[in-house]
Amino acid sequence: MHFFQKPMMKNAVIALVSGAGLGAAAAAFVPGAYASSFWISALLLSVSVFILICAWRWGGGQKGLAAMMAAAFLVRLVFGIGISAVLPVYGYDNDEQNAGYLFTDAYRRDDEAWGLRLNPGSLWEVMRSEFDTDQYGGLLVLSGIVYRGISPDAHRPQLIVMLGAFFIALGLPFFWRASRALFDEKMARAAGWIYALYPDGILYGSSQLREPFMLGLFAIGFWAVCDWKNGARWKRLLGFGLAAAGMLLISSRIAVMALLALAVWFWVIHTSPRQKKLSWLGYAAIAGAGLALAGIFWVWLRESLSWDMTLAVQNSGWVAKLIEGRPRVFQMGFITIYGLLRPLLPAAIADPSNPIWKTIAIVRSAGWYALAPFLLYSPLALLRAQDRAERRRMLVMVITLLVWVLISSLRAGGDDWDNPRYRIAFLPWLALAAPWALAKARAARDAWLARLIAVEVVFLLFFTNWYFSRYFNWFGRLPFWTMVAWIVALSGLIVVGGLVWDARGWLARKFQKSK
Structure with missing residues (x-):
């Protein structure tokens, strides 16, 4: 579309006005002279808003999508x-929080990036260098491009936050179209709001970390795979290629795992469930991808598992007490389960x-x-899926998510920061x-979702009592293993009772039919 056509001009005017307003507000909190901070922030935000408006119109122009992207x-x-x-002012007294950073990694990496503006050589040489805080150089x-190009006079870390927010929002119209291609608008709306407002997605996406960039790029790659047959394939191939290149530059290990998952997903959704031709090749590809993922996981885990377990024990005295002297297998299992429960809501309260x-x-x-x-x-929801093609494609997604959450917990143990950070790689x-999963439970009138929620409530009630008695001595505290x-x-009573209830209903129906 030509820039001077009416829709594009309207987009540009909205972007300029919005960018100026947001820039004026942001400049009050951005280091450097207010005038410089205003123009720099307004420039970056205006360009971001203009691209987001164009992406919104491409995504369908729905009001719901606009609300998600804006949020x-x-x-x-x-x-x-x-x-x-x-x-x-109100954070902890350490270097990163005194400088206004949420995370130590973000503080150190961004400080190194600010130092690159003084490097007389090409920034792309950084890709071949080794840094303590960024193994791949992409971020x-x-x-460095941002600081050298538009902010050489003052270190403005908030510019990277703006850029990260842009990438997260840019992924939404692609995610929206992918979700609608798979299901319907109602499902796309629910998924879009979770993507936009999931608390850990906001926390890590509001810092100078890789997550907002990786998530936005993953959403673009997901759209290219899902929408492969619904338009010009060169556009989908270009989108996937750019997303893959960006992810590989920013975090190659996470990118390889994400791209392998998308590759398997592509094969599953674009192969007929009844197609037998070349099926051996497809299964060989899945096996190869599985072996590759296993190899990557093993290297990733082997490098840091012992260290992460040590940190988990050091950071929690009661964890150390509980697993001290236990066999190594028990310790790994305990730390993994502990990691699955983190961040622990009763402890936070x-x-x-x-x-x-x-x-x-x-x-x-709470999120x-x-x-x-x-x-x-979700594994039970697979059994409720009547459509074979839907069951096959969701099988890939569900297995990937469950395995990834488990590996994240094994990799980062009980750490409250790295564990959830790895977990949202597939947000x-x-x-x-x-x-x-909720739609399948409702359609089948399946009580098992409610039963799982009841199990979670039992867990939370007991641990709430345990933590409050630990910190405030408000209640009598049960010994940990008794709890x-x-x-x-x-x-177990909830689960067994549910099985008995379901069996009773099944037997009653069989008896009625036999009559």
């Missing part, structure tokens, strides 16, 4: 820029910590515990699997 973009801008101003190069971080911990914990029952139910799929026994017993 994803603005929430990260407000939180990311606002927290950079609040942390130096360093991107940040009871912990008398800094108000800012306490609020963050409660919100992100995980709201999503977890649907993820647990678009998490966002789609949850409403799909675990109660949780297992009551959860």
Whole structure:
């Protein structure tokens, strides 16, 4: 579309006005002279808004999609820029929070990127260099380009937050179209809102980390795979190629796993369930991809498993006490289960910590515990899927998510930061699997989702009592393993009772038919 045609001019005017307004507000919190910060912020935000409006129109132009994109973009801008101003005053007294950063990794990497503006050589030489905070150079190069190109006079970390918010929002119209191609608009709407507002997605997407860029690029690649047959294939191939290249530059290990998952997904959804021709080749490809993933996982785990377990024990005295002297297998299993439960909602509520971080911990914990029952139910939802093609493609998604969550917990153990950070690498799929599982439960009138939620409630009630008695001595506290026994017993009662109830109904129906 020609730029001077009416729709494009309208997009440009809206972008300029919006960018100027957002830039004027952001400049009050951005280092450097206000006038310079305003023009720099307004420029970056105006370009971002213009591209987002064009992407929204391409995605269908629905009001619901516009609301999602605006929420994803603005929430990260407000939180990311606002927290950079609040942390130096109300955060913990350490280098990164005194500088306004949420995470140590973001602080160190961004500081190195700021230093690159003084490098007389090409920024692309960084890709062949080794840095302590960025193994691949991609995010360093991107940040260095921003600082050298439009902000050489002052270090403005908020510009990277703006760029990350843009990438997250840019992924939404692609994710929307992919979800609609697979299901319907109702499902796409639910998945889109989870993608936009999942708490850990906001937390990590509002910092100078790889997550907002990787998630936006993954959404683009997901669209290219799902929508392969619905238009010009060169456009889908170009979109997938750009997304793959971007992910590989920013985080090659995560990118390889994501791209392999998308490759298997592509084969499954574009192969007829009844097609037998060359099926051996497809299964060989899946086996090869599985072996490749296993190899990557093993190298990834072997390099850091012992260290991460050590950190988990050091960071929690009661964990150390519980697993001290136990066999190595028991320790690994315990740390993995502990990691699956993190961030732990009762601990977040009871912990008398800094108000800012306490609020963050409660919100992100609530997000995980709201999503977890649907993820647990998803294997049962596969049994409720009547359409064979739907069951095949969701099988890939569900297995990938369950295995990835398990590996993230094994890899990062009980760490409250790295574990959930790895977990959201497949956030678009998490966002789609949850409403799909709910839809299947409702369609089948399946009580097992409610039963899984009941099991989670039992777990939360017992651990809430345990943590509150630990911190405030409000209630009598059960010994840890006694509490675990109660949780297992009551959860088992819910599960066994559900099985008996279902068997009773099945026998009653069989008896009625025999009459």
